[in-house]
Every structure is written in structure tokens, then in C-alpha cells.
Amino acid sequence: MRKITIFSFFVFITICCVFSQQSFADAKPWVWSWYGSHWENQDFEPYLEPAKEPHGSQWNKDPWQPEHWTAQRGGDETSLIRGFYNADILRDQYMDDDLPVLEVGPAFYQLGGHDKRRVVQMVDQAYGVTSDKLFGMFMLYDWRTKDAIGAYTQYGLQLQ
Numbered sequence: 001m002r003k004i005t006i007f008s009f010f011v012f013i014t015i016c017c018v019f020s021q022q023s024f025a026d027a028k029p030w031v032w033s034w035y036g037s038h039w040e041n042q043d044f045e046p047y048l049e050p051a052k053e054p055h056g057s058q059w060n061k062d063p064w065q066p067e068h069w070t071a072q073r074g075g076d077e078t079s080l081i082r083g084f085y086n087a088d089i090l091r092d093q094y095m096d097d098d099l100p101v102l103e104v105g106p107a108f109y110q111l112g113g114h115d116k117r118r119v120v121q122m123v124d125q126a127y128g129v130t131s132d133k134l135f136g137m138f139m140l141y142d143w144r145t146k147d148a149i150g151a152y153t154q155y156g157l158q159l160q
Helices: 002-023 066-072 077-086 106-110 113-127
Strands: 090-095 100-104 138-142 148-153 156-159
Touching (some): 113 156
Antiparallel strands (some): 090 100, 148 156
């Protein structure tokens, strides 16, 4: 009698679990799978930068030019650079043993990869550092540690 009671208890629990699946939003053909329509429209693409794009080519398709920002400011590059200083993106610029240095502030680190490159490219456009010399470049230094964090050359921005 005891074995029959235990067996009927397990049968009852199993039946309750199987029929409780109907309380979910979508019906299933059987307990252990989904209908084929469940897997439709799951080809999500991220809105911003794709995560698996190779590092060397991640900015190849970006058509941005510094003139896009200066046109928004009425063609005035110096007011745009002043805005970078006011936002604490840039802190200072000076020469260190005949090497131009751009000191970045704490807000520079909060920018995304595209915008870091755009800010530095805008500074180069305004002052023409890479176009004045054959191998023109300038270094980026951290405002707090005064250590080099990167360089900008005619080939673009390289951060360490």
C-alpha cells in the first residue's frame, strides 16, 4: 500500500508539472522544445560599434572630417578648441624637448574611441602639427601623472 501511495504521488507531481507548462505565454509542441517560430527575427545587430570588428580597420568606414565640427561653430576652430578646454577634455599644450605635447584631462578618458580620435584630429587640423613637418607628430600626456598615453601622427591616433 505504501509503494502505491508513493508511486501515485510522483505521478501526480509529474502530471502537474507537465500541465503547468500551459501557463507560459507561448505554447510549445511538447514540454522540451519551442516552435520553429520562436527562433525567427533573432538577427540582432548592435546600434553602435560592432564588437568583433578588427582593431586596425575599425575607423575605415567613418566619413567624419574636422570641417564637420567647425561648420557647426561657424568655421571658428579656436572656439571649438576652447570648448574642449572648458569641458576638461584637454588641459594644456606645450613643448617637451622640441616635441609638441597635448595634455589631456579626465573627461578625455570618458569619450568613446571615435570621439577621442576626433578631438585629437581636430587639434591637429587647427594647429597643423602633422602637416608642418615631414614626420610631424605630437604626444598625448596624462594630466595627473604627466606620463605619455599616446601619440598622434599623420597615420592617426595611437593610444597605449
